[in-house]
Amino acid sequence: MSTTVERPRTQQELNYLNIDYSWKSWLLTTDHKRIAILYLVSITAMFFVGGLFATLIRLELLTPRGDLVSDDTYNKFFTMHGIIMIFFFLIPSIPAVLGNFLIPIMVGAKDLAFPRINLLSWYLYIVGAIFTLGAVVSGGVDTGWTFYPPFSSTYSNTYVMATALGVFIAGFSSILTGLNFIATIHKMRAPGMTWSRLPLFVWSNYATSLIQILGTPVLAITLLLLAAERIAHVGIFDPSIGGDPILFQHLFWFYSHPAVYIMILPGMGVISELVTAFSRKRIFGYGFVAFASIAIAVIGFLVWGHHMFVTGQSLYAGMYFSLLSFAVAVPSAIKVFNWTATMYRGSISWDTPMLYAFGFIGLFTIGGLTGLFLATLGLDVHVTDTYFVVAHFHYVMVGGMVMAYLGGLHFWWPKISGRMYPEGWAKFAALVVFAGFNLTFFPQFIVGYQGMPRRYHAYAPEFQVLNVLSSAGASILGLGYLIPLIYMLWSLKYGKRASANPWGAVGLEWTVPSPPPWDNFPQTPVVTWEAYQYHKPWQPEVEVGR
Amino acid sequence: MAVDTNLEEIHGPELRHHFETPDQQVETSTIGMWTFLVTEIMFFSGMFAAYAIFRSLYHDAFASTSKYMDVVVGAINTAVLICSSFTMVMAVRAARLGMRNMIVLFLILTMLLGLVFLGVKAYEYHHKWVEHLVPGFNFHYEEAKYERHAAIFFFLYFMMTGMHAMHMVVGEGLLATLLVMAWRGRFTAKWNTPVDMIGLYWHFVDIIWIFLFPLLYLIGQRA
Numbered sequence: 179m180s181t182t183v184e185r186p187r188t189q190q191e192l193n194y195l196n197i198d199y200s201w202k203s204w205l206l207t208t209d210h211k212r213i214a215i216l217y218l219v220s221i222t223a224m225f226f227v228g229g230l231f232a233t234l235i236r237l238e239l240l241t242p243r244g245d246l247v248s249d250d251t252y253n254k255f256f257t258m259h260g261i262i263m264i265f266f267f268l269i270p271s272i273p274a275v276l277g278n279f280l281i282p283i284m285v286g287a288k289d290l291a292f293p294r295i296n297l298l299s300w301y302l303y304i305v306g307a308i309f310t311l312g313a314v315v316s317g318g319v320d321t322g323w324t325f326y327p328p329f330s331s332t333y334s335n336t337y338v339m340a341t342a343l344g345v346f347i348a349g350f351s352s353i354l355t356g357l358n359f360i361a362t363i364h365k366m367r368a369p370g371m372t373w374s375r376l377p378l379f380v381w382s383n384y385a386t387s388l389i390q391i392l393g394t395p396v397l398a399i400t401l402l403l404l405a406a407e408r409i410a411h412v413g414i415f416d417p418s419i420g421g422d423p424i425l426f427q428h429l430f431w432f433y434s435h436p437a438v439y440i441m442i443l444p445g446m447g448v449i450s451e452l453v454t455a456f457s458r459k460r461i462f463g464y465g466f467v468a469f470a471s472i473a474i475a476v477i478g479f480l481v482w483g484h485h486m487f488v489t490g491q492s493l494y495a496g497m498y499f500s501l502l503s504f505a506v507a508v509p510s511a512i513k514v515f516n517w518t519a520t521m522y523r524g525s526i527s528w529d530t531p532m533l534y535a536f537g538f539i540g541l542f543t544i545g546g547l548t549g550l551f552l553a554t555l556g557l558d559v560h561v562t563d564t565y566f567v568v569a570h571f572h573y574v575m576v577g578g579m580v581m582a583y584l585g586g587l588h589f590w591w592p593k594i595s596g597r598m599y600p601e602g603w604a605k606f607a608a609l610v611v612f613a614g615f616n617l618t619f620f621p622q623f624i625v626g627y628q629g630m631p632r633r634y635h636a637y638a639p640e641f642q643v644l645n646v647l648s649s650a651g652a653s654i655l656g657l658g659y660l661i662p663l664i665y666m667l668w669s670l671k672y673g674k675r676a677s678a679n680p681w682g683a684v685g686l687e688w689t690v691p692s693p694p695p696w697d698n699f700p701q702t703p704v705v706t707w708e709a710y711q712y713h714k715p716w717q718p719e720v721e722v723g724r
Numbered sequence: 725m726a727v728d729t730n731l732e733e734i735h736g737p738e739l740r741h742h743f744e745t746p747d748q749q750v751e752t753s754t755i756g757m758w759t760f761l762v763t764e765i766m767f768f769s770g771m772f773a774a775y776a777i778f779r780s781l782y783h784d785a786f787a788s789t790s791k792y793m794d795v796v797v798g799a800i801n802t803a804v805l806i807c808s809s810f811t812m813v814m815a816v817r818a819a820r821l822g823m824r825n826m827i828v829l830f831l832i833l834t835m836l837l838g839l840v841f842l843g844v845k846a847y848e849y850h851h852k853w854v855e856h857l858v859p860g861f862n863f864h865y866e867e868a869k870y871e872r873h874a875a876i877f878f879f880l881y882f883m884m885t886g887m888h889a890m891h892m893v894v895g896e897g898l899l900a901t902l903l904v905m906a907w908r909g910r911f912t913a914k915w916n917t918p919v920d921m922i923g924l925y926w927h928f929v930d931i932i933w934i935f936l937f938p939l940l941y942l943i944g945q946r947a
Binding site: 282287288289290291292293353357358360361362364365366391392393394395396398399400402403406407409410411412413414419420421422425428429697702 | 740741742744748751752755756759760762763764766767768769770771773774777778781782859860861872873875876879880883
């Protein structure tokens with residue numbers, strides 16, 4: 179027996195935020211929504227620390243001479259920018275904040291499968307961050323985020339071990355999040371929530387979790403071997419004592435290339451949600467988009483050698499990695515085409531999340547296509563270790579991932595906080611971010627192609643104009659990130675109260691009040707609709723089963 | 725946090741609030757444990773990859789180390805570990821049948837066998853120290869031309885068996901926790917998931933050793 183009932187309005191009164199205000203109720207919470215908030219606060223802090231180092235980099239690069247800081251200090255700047263942004267912002271960002279908050283609700287569960295492990299993963303993240311920030315404060319680290327030996331072994335003169343330990347610990351946080359998502363998505367789905375009805379955000383996070391559990395342990399053992407090598411002075415990676423430095427690069431990129439997909443896949447999931455909601459259309463080719471995520475995760479594990487085209491790996495290995503790197507572009511392109519087809523003849527509205535979605539699709543396409551330049555063996559030799567590479571991955575990571583993260587944060591902000599953000603300011607900020615981003619990174623494609631190498635504090639004078647443009651863009655971009663920080667905080671107190679479904683979007687998360695009650699669903703929902711049922715009327719009331 | 729106190733009555737004491745049925749809870753734990761073991765395999769795989777590469781690069785040096793590896797002791801330890809897996813299975817069976825005393829007995833046997841393994845391992849490590857075969861701290865190799873590359877073998881030996889031994893120590897701790905729970909009669913025929921899950925972990929640690937033994941002890945024995 180199932181009846182459609184009007185949701186009791188009294189539920190509005192008690193939600194996961196106001197159920198308890200004590201510190202203990204936050205720091206010992208096992209509620210996935212509160213853990214998501216803990217992550218939101220911590221990764222935002224890390225984002226601005228990483229951004230500080232980006233600012234210092236761009237300041238130094240205003241002039242061709244190394245006049246602001248010494249070369250050693252500059253090495254530390256770009257290293258800490260990379261380590262903090264990658265391991266402490268990009269990798270946890272969408273899964274640990276939006277995924278943590280949304281996945282249980284999207285599949286109709288009361289919590290993630292292992293709530294205490296979820297809390298443990300946040301504490302591991304914090305401990306890892308403390309070690310890394312401790313290393314930053316004590317004098318920094320200058321190996322590059324890749325920790326390549328012999329920079330990190332024989333010639334290391336900085337706090338390599340503390341930083342590596344921080345990354346090692348944060349890695350387990352990532353593993354536990356992935357493990358939790360996999361168990362949740364397999365076993366915690368509500369009745370009627372079949373695999374083919376799962377929101378694509380859940381699919382993409384599932385693919386992400388696969389990479390997290392398979393890749394991250396390899397990074398952990400790599401860093402452990404590096405540490406043990408330094409202690410025992412036995413050659414594993416150090417060639418002067420019989421080790422093999424290429425082995426380190428293989429092991430490192432076996433994790434770190436798939437990690438690129440840990441960063442971008444959840445963003446793709448967000449975009450699938452945004453594009454459908456703001457075009458009022460079903461996703462075009464649901465199955466293709468869903469399996470493209472899995473395909474990216476699987477093929478993504480087989481392409482790591484394209485980071486090593488110039489390290490002396492065999493030509494045949496190079497050809498193999500080149501070919502597979504082209505192959506991974508296919509599922510990525512499927513997604514871009516399907517989002518575009520979804521928008522075709524859709525009823526598009528121009529709310530802030532959709533602006534970020536447009537930004538993502540355009541910038542990710544540029545980032546992805548320039549990735550193909552780099553996957554081409556001959557061309558890669560020309561642009562290896564130039565600003566072309568820097569521009570490429572920032573188009574994917576910042577133009578893609580950060581755009582998707584901001585879009586998703588705006589889209590679900592009413593659900594998370596119960597308040598609407600100010601739409602006018604948000605649109606303005608989205609445009610500022612887009613303009614600032616392109617001004618920062620497009621010139622880097624040009625200087626890179628002309629031959630400006632990355633990771634130097636000084637450069638040839640003819641590159642100055644483009645570098646000044648880039649630094650100017652970076653200050654605009656920085657402003658674009660500050661504006662949302664301010665109005666999001668402002669909206670917590672002064673924002674308009676959000677209804678349960680302010681966007682008129684389809685999905686279980688829009689059936690619960692904003693903000694949701696602490697156990698999400700008083701009764702387990704029964705799902706009777708396809709994902710993205712925008713083509714016919716959808717009753718937002720949850721049918722209460724049993 | 726204000727947990728609905730009625731939930732316990734509806735769900736029973738061992739069913740956590742976010743699960744619908746006990747079956748769902750058991751299945752979720754199981755998939756979680758297997759996923760965890762997958763990450764463990766990937767963790768060890770980095771060392772296996774390093775071993776494979778250096779073995780092929782420095783084959784002769786690696787083969788020359790075989791005379792320092794005590795196959796008999798290694799084989800005894802392998803047998804001890806396989807027996808401990810058997811007693812673990814018996815503990816899982818006893819838990820499923822809800823036989824408290826049998827669970828306790830087999831958990832104690834498993835722990836004892838695990839301790840025997842660790843004791844033998846400690847004896848072997850001590851022996852290596854006496855023979856100056858601990859790279860970085862106390863290493864002197866008779867065949868000078870192999871010294872540097874043999875050091876890599878022993879380094880990997882200590883890394884791999886050391887990581888394995890650490891997993892054994894963690895396993896002993898988990899078994900001790902199980903023992904206390906079993907002693908207090910927490911496990912019944914209806915609810916015994918922890919015994920099952922830690923059993924999976926114990927078998928995983930066992931099977932890692934099954935791969936380590938031939939790679940480290942039987943290398944070059946016939947050469």
